[in-house]
Amino acid sequence: MRRENERKPLVKNIYTADPSAHVFDGKIYIYPSHDVERDVPDDDDGEQYMMEDYHVLSMDSLDAPCVDNGLALHQDDVPWVGRQMWAPDLFTRNGKYYLVFPAKDKDEIFRLGTAVGDSPIGPFKPYDEPIPGSHSIDPAVLVDDDGKIYCYNGGLWGGQLEMWQSGSFNPDEHRPEGDEKALGPIFAELSEDGSRYLTEPKEIQILDENGEPLKASDEDRRYFEGPWVHKHHGKYYLSYSTGTTHYICYAEGDRPDGPFTYKGRIMEPVLGWTTHHSIVQIDGDWYLFYHDCELSGGVTHERCVKYTKLNIAEDGTIETIHPYD
Numbered sequence: 001m002r003r004e005n006e007r008k009p010l011v012k013n014i015y016t017a018d019p020s021a022h023v024f025d026g027k028i029y030i031y032p033s034h035d036v037e038r039d040v041p042d043d044d045d046g047e048q049y050m051m052e053d054y055h056v057l058s059m060d061s062l063d064a065p066c067v068d069n070g071l072a073l074h075q076d077d078v079p080w081v082g083r084q085m086w087a088p089d090l091f092t093r094n095g096k097y098y099l100v101f102p103a104k105d106k107d108e109i110f111r112l113g114t115a116v117g118d119s120p121i122g123p124f125k126p127y128d129e130p131i132p133g134s135h136s137i138d139p140a141v142l143v144d145d146d147g148k149i150y151c152y153n154g155g156l157w158g159g160q161l162e163m164w165q166s167g168s169f170n171p172d173e174h175r176p177e178g179d180e181k182a183l184g185p186i187f188a189e190l191s192e193d194g195s196r197y198l199t200e201p202k203e204i205q206i207l208d209e210n211g212e213p214l215k216a217s218d219e220d221r222r223y224f225e226g227p228w229v230h231k232h233h234g235k236y237y238l239s240y241s242t243g244t245t246h247y248i249c250y251a252e253g254d255r256p257d258g259p260f261t262y263k264g265r266i267m268e269p270v271l272g273w274t275t276h277h278s279i280v281q282i283d284g285d286w287y288l289f290y291h292d293c294e295l296s297g298g299v300t301h302e303r304c305v306k307y308t309k310l311n312i313a314e315d316g317t318i319e320t321i322h323p324y325d
């Protein structure tokens with residue numbers, strides 16, 4: 001039996017995407033991208049995603065209306081940002097709330113930044129500089145059981161992940177292809193105030209059933225963007241979008257920094273090009289927050305956030321969701 005608002009746009013007054021969902025004090029908070037209507041042609045660099053600010057959504061429960069809490073952070077208030085505020089996430093520590101977000105700096109290079117608030121809905125005050133050594137997009141933050149704060153991020157193509165293979169930014173860098181090893185997301189430990197990395201950012205390995213790294217040509221399974229990590233019975237589950245094939249897949253590991261072994265598909269493609277999600281436990285059950293383009297009738301950069309129940313077996317196996325069944 002589905003809930004009344006399950007698999008339906010959670011808010012309709014604005015376009016929202018890339019939902020990072022969390023529960024604080026029994027209430028559900030969603031940190032999405034705030035899509036804007038722009039007459040910009042689609043391209044592989046994501047020029048159509050011209051987002052300028054963040055709004056936090058919240059729900060008293062899964063059955064309650066979803067509230068748009070208004071402006072939480074605008075790009076004009078972040079000294080280092082040039083444009084394109086993409087998919088954010090948030091963690092809390094010592095009563096403060098840290099919004100971690102990607103945006104292009106004034107040199108058109110994607111970096112991660114942090115902004116601090118006293119409440120889960122903001123407003124958030126940004127640091128003057130991005131996280132030193134950060135690059136690419138789609139941060140997802142896991143606070144582990146021992147209190148360590150881990151940041152996962154990275155996205156191919158417009159997310160610029162390929163451009164850092166040499167260790168410094170090279171816009172002409174070769175994109176892995178064919179039998180070459182696919183790129184994995186980036187992992188680093190974050191400081192308690194979200195201002196810096198405590199460890200060197202490193203690439204996470206995603207392996208196939210034979211222990212071999214996934215290949216670039218394996219587009220049904222290889223990493224593209226949108227990482228998320230949840231823990232279940234002590235294991236770590238890295239889920240992500242396969243981009244060009246539009247799946248959300250997952251891989252399992254024993255350590256937060258991998259390696260992870262590919263396990264399966266969480267969700268079949270949604271209406272639209274991108275697919276991006278988070279996984280959160282609410283009242284003992286697991287839920288997938290995701291987006292599609294239903295609200296705009298299929299416009300790729302005018303997306304809407306939804307949720308649905310996720311069935312996770314005792315051994316961690318995740319049942320594949322067919323979003324329109």
Ligand code: FUB
Pocket residue numbers: 017018033046049086087137138155225226274275276
């Ligand atoms: O929202 C802009 C980009 O689209 C995100 O960073 C990607 O994950 C994709 O959803």
